[in-house]
Amino acid sequence: MLEVRGLSKRFGRAGILAVDGVSFAAAGGEVFGLLGENGAGKTTTLRMLATVLQPTSGTATVNGHDLVTEATAVRRQIGVVSSEPGVYDRLTPREHLFYFAGLHDLPRAEAGRRADRLISRLGMEEFADRRSAQLSRGMKQKVALARALLTDPPVLLMDEPTAGLDVTSARVVEEFIEESRSAGKSIIFSSHIMSQVEKLCDRVAVIHRGRIVAAGTVTELKSRSLQERFEDVFVRLVGEEA
Amino acid sequence: MKRSDFSWRHVGVVFRKELLDTSRDRRTWFGMVIMPLLLVPLLLLAMPVVVEGQMEKVRQATVRVAVVGAAHHPGLVDHLKGTDAVEVVTAGDPEADLADRRIQAIVYLPEGLAESLAAEIPAPVRVAYDGSDQNSVEAQGRIVRALSAYSALIVAERLAARGMDPVILHPLGLSVENLAPPRRMIGFALGLIMPMMLAMWATLGGLYAAIDAAAGEKERGTLEPLLSAPPARIAVVLGKYFTVVLTSMIAAGISMLGMVVAFTIRPTALLGPGAAGTASLAEVLPPAAAGTIFLVALGLAGVFSALQLAVSLRARSFREAQTYLSPLSLMIVMPAVFTQFMAPDQVPTWFYYVPLLNSLMVFKEALMGIVNPGHIVTTLAVSLVGIRLTLGFAVASFRREQVLFRV
Numbered sequence: 045m046l047e048v049r050g051l052s053k054r055f056g057r058a059g060i061l062a063v064d065g066v067s068f069a070a071a072g073g074e075v076f077g078l079l080g081e082n083g084a085g086k087t088t089t090l091r092m093l094a095t096v097l098q099p100t101s102g103t104a105t106v107n108g109h110d111l112v113t114e115a116t117a118v119r120r121q122i123g124v125v126s127s128e129p130g131v132y133d134r135l136t137p138r139e140h141l142f143y144f145a146g147l148h149d150l151p152r153a154e155a156g157r158r159a160d161r162l163i164s165r166l167g168m169e170e171f172a173d174r175r176s177a178q179l180s181r182g183m184k185q186k187v188a189l190a191r192a193l194l195t196d197p198p199v200l201l202m203d204e205p206t207a208g209l210d211v212t213s214a215r216v217v218e219e220f221i222e223e224s225r226s227a228g229k230s231i232i233f234s235s236h237i238m239s240q241v242e243k244l245c246d247r248v249a250v251i252h253r254g255r256i257v258a259a260g261t262v263t264e265l266k267s268r269s270l271q272e273r274f275e276d277v278f279v280r281l282v283g284e285e286a
Numbered sequence: 287m288k289r290s291d292f293s294w295r296h297v298g299v300v301f302r303k304e305l306l307d308t309s310r311d312r313r314t315w316f317g318m319v320i321m322p323l324l325l326v327p328l329l330l331l332a333m334p335v336v337v338e339g340q341m342e343k344v345r346q347a348t349v350r351v352a353v354v355g356a357a358h359h360p361g362l363v364d365h366l367k368g369t370d371a372v373e374v375v376t377a378g379d380p381e382a383d384l385a386d387r388r389i390q391a392i393v394y395l396p397e398g399l400a401e402s403l404a405a406e407i408p409a410p411v412r413v414a415y416d417g418s419d420q421n422s423v424e425a426q427g428r429i430v431r432a433l434s435a436y437s438a439l440i441v442a443e444r445l446a447a448r449g450m451d452p453v454i455l456h457p458l459g460l461s462v463e464n465l466a467p468p469r470r471m472i473g474f475a476l477g478l479i480m481p482m483m484l485a486m487w488a489t490l491g492g493l494y495a496a497i498d499a500a501a502g503e504k505e506r507g508t509l510e511p512l513l514s515a516p517p518a519r520i521a522v523v524l525g526k527y528f529t530v531v532l533t534s535m536i537a538a539g540i541s542m543l544g545m546v547v548a549f550t551i552r553p554t555a556l557l558g559p560g561a562a563g564t565a566s567l568a569e570v571l572p573p574a575a576a577g578t579i580f581l582v583a584l585g586l587a588g589v590f591s592a593l594q595l596a597v598s599l600r601a602r603s604f605r606e607a608q609t610y611l612s613p614l615s616l617m618i619v620m621p622a623v624f625t626q627f628m629a630p631d632q633v634p635t636w637f638y639y640v641p642l643l644n645s646l647m648v649f650k651e652a653l654m655g656i657v658n659p660g661h662i663v664t665t666l667a668v669s670l671v672g673i674r675l676t677l678g679f680a681v682a683s684f685r686r687e688q689v690l691f692r693v
Contacts, residue, residue, distance in 0.1 A: 091510070091691075095513075096513045096514050097687055097691075098687065116291045116518070119514055120516055122514065124511055126507070126510060129507065130506065130508040130510060132303075132307055132506065132508055133506065134306075134307050134310040135303075135307060139306070143303045146296075146299035146303075147296065147515040148515060148516060149293075149516070188511070191511065
């Protein structure tokens with residue numbers, strides 16, 4: 045479903061290497077975790093996969109479409125959720141969904157049906173027609189989840205989607221990820237919260253200073269590094285690289 | 287980005303959303319509707335009334351005048367005392383009193399004035415006033431007129447003593463007449479104020495919409511989901527651009543509406559002194575003038591909307607964008623003030639090749655009833671080039687990662 049091959053990104057005149065030859069693959073029905081500290085390169089990797097940033101080198105295939113040469117086609121295959129809900133304050137959640145449906149060329153009637161379904165599924169009925177400025181962060185993140193699923197994309201890119209959320213709202217996001225996996229979607233999930241990665245991800249890549257330093261299932265990584273706690277695995281991997 | 291990725295439908299989707307979003311923003315309403323609707327009638331109606339009221343107050347007020355050397359010609363002092371709204375007072379230190387505004391003028395009569403006049407020898411009479419005080423300036427005028435009248439009386443007496451009729455001093459029966467028709471007088475008055483108003487609203491009316499559509503997207507974190515949606519960047523920019531242009535044009539249109547309202551309420555307010563009669567709105571703003579103003583305003587809005595979008599995108603937040611864009615108002619007001627009293631048919635040709643200056647001049651021409659197709663075409667062509675450049679700059683900005691993410 046998603047295959048990343050040697051993806052790199054350099055920034056600015058100084059040519060800072062934010063992502064350095066990252067490669068991984070995620071199949072349908074799989075949650076693939078990108079685990080790393082702040083500034084490790086997770087967000088830059090996900091932004092490249094979302095076609096918002098151009099890779100300096102390397103590429104990826106998203107549901108058969110090349111990231112570099114078929115960016116528009118890739119955008120039709122992905123749903124994006126980040127730590128910042130990115131919701132328009134003066135629009136209602138329903139208007140927000142209609143806007144993104146329009147950007148994805150969904151006919152209005154179909155957009156209405158999908159919006160209704162997602163509003164019901166995520167329990168947004170109470171606030172679906174209220175201006176978003178009045179909504180809590182958790183409510184806004186539900187709008188972002190609905191937006192990501194609006195076109196029923198096969199690939200979901202989720203960059204620290206529970207950051208800043210209370211426990212209940214974070215739980216909604218986690219359930220969303222689990223349901224999406226069951227629906228056969230390929231989910232790239234970035235986080236620096238070990239427990240969450242351990243709970244949600246089928247496979248994990250530990251990213252440090254722009255490079256993947258280890259990849260595998262959580263169990264594999266634990267056994268490879270002879271650690272019982274996943275946090276210790278991570279500290280050891282990152283420490284070895286430091 | 288392939289050309290085939292571009293779709294006008296996406297432009298429409300972005301445009302409709304931006305329009306809905308901006309129509310719910312109080313700041314946009316304030317800048318787009320309330321300010322132009324209030325400011326134009328205020329400048330056209332209230333300002334002249336306030337200024338005229340102030341002038342009238344000065345004209346009505348009695349001025350206090352000290353005469354130094356009054357004993358040198360009591361008759362002249364009596365003449366001053368008999369002058370309307372002039373009070374002759376005694377002052378211990380007249381210059382200090384003038385500085386403190388206790389009196390408004392000083393008349394210095396030289397020693398031996400009466401004798402000099404009797405001997406028909408010219409005598410110096412000095413009038414001192416405070417040029418920084420409006421009442422003192424008025425007093426100076428009244429005193430000079432009173433002294434001139436007294437002088438004329440003496441001349442008349444001298445001529446009579448010589449058996450001559452004083453009328454010989456006025457061989458020309460002078461009369462002054464303003465032949466400019468009311469339409470031209472109104473056009474002249476509008477030409478002083480409206481070009482600045484039109485330029486201001488056509489360029490700055492959409493300022494908040496532009497900031498919200500670029501820096502606002504960044505600040506809210508909505509730019510990333512938007513850019514990861516299928517529309518080509520150029521479609522996103524055009525959708526936003528047309529919203530800013532429309533907002534600016536609504537603001538410019540409302541400033542014109544303010545002008546029409548002011549004109550309808552009190553058409554005579556725009557007639558200068560000496561003009562009689564009035565003109566209809568159709569005479570003042572015929573369809574050709576309205577059409578010219580619309581097209582030129584559209585050109586201005588087109589150039590500045592793209593510029594504002596591009597500059598605003600370079601900011602991290604709404605506030606930062608406001609800081610970047612606030613000098614723009616100065617950039618517009620300065621040339622408007624600079625050209626306020628220039629006659630559009632007497633400025634050098636190069637004026638019509640300079641963006642903004644040309645628009646200000648063509649607005650003025652249209653309001654004054656001058657139709658110069660060469661000026662209109664040149665101005666519109668310059669605006670088209672400007673739109674091509676600034677819009678290109680805006681699209682390029684939306685494609686630059688360094689600008690989008692400040693990396």
